[in-house]
Amino acid sequence: MKITELYNLLCRLYGVFPNLDITHFVMMLSPNAEENPIRSRLLGREALLIHEAGGCLELGLFLDPSILTALEPCDVLNHLDEFACACEGVSHFLYVVDRAQKEMKISRLELELQGEVDKFLLIHLIAARQNGAVAPSFFERLFEQHRFDRHLSPEDRNRYEQASYFAAKYCFFLRQRFFNPLRLGELMPQARDFFSRDFPSKLALLIP
Numbered sequence: 001m002k003i004t005e006l007y008n009l010l011c012r013l014y015g016v017f018p019n020l021d022i023t024h025f026v027m028m029l030s031p032n033a034e035e036n037p038i039r040s041r042l043l044g045r046e047a048l049l050i051h052e053a054g055g056c057l058e059l060g061l062f063l064d065p066s067i068l069t070a071l072e073p074c075d076v077l078n079h080l081d082e083f084a085c086a087c088e089g090v091s092h093f094l095y096v097v098d099r100a101q102k103e104m105k106i107s108r109l110e111l112e113l114q115g116e117v118d119k120f121l122l123i124h125l126i127a128a129r130q131n132g133a134v135a136p137s138f139f140e141r142l143f144e145q146h147r148f149d150r151h152l153s154p155e156d157r158n159r160y161e162q163a164s165y166f167a168a169k170y171c172f173f174l175r176q177r178f179f180n181p182l183r184l185g186e187l188m189p190q191a192r193d194f195f196s197r198d199f200p201s202k203l204a205l206l207i208p
Helices: 003-014 065-071 076-101 108-131 136-143 154-178 184-196 199-206
Strands: 046-053 056-063
Touching (some): 003 065, 003 076, 003 108, 056 076, 065 076, 076 136, 108 154, 108 184
């Protein structure tokens, strides 16, 4: 599965089509450190680089080469960790582009929340398509068995923890309501409504 397939799947799910080729924004690190314009950044394995100036938005999606390699076989669910990273990067790219085109501001927490939801949806949709049903282990690995990078700052860790907590609540609802068997016709309006909401409106759904 290629990045373009993931991107197009997410676009179709939400009914948004920015008319951009995501492959034009994928960045690779040069083996020559002197030629690497982003060498000073702590990129990890996936990062969306954003630069805004003069009313223009510049984007670059970095994915570690090991992630792209893991996506090449058809059995991406056997490389769940790498696949989840790719899903998150694609999610961040689409969300930033969509909000920029609508002239909507977003917070980093909002971006991470949508990224967690999109990882869940992409993984579960592909698992349902391949197997007809989705094992509970996919949800557990995403929201119960993950570990945060020990090098994260307290602020960053808190943001990731909040995003995971709220996403788990929403995705548990989606799993119970729309999977096993997959009811795509009912899932899509629900997912599109969540995607289109601003952050306060999303939190209103998740906080009793």
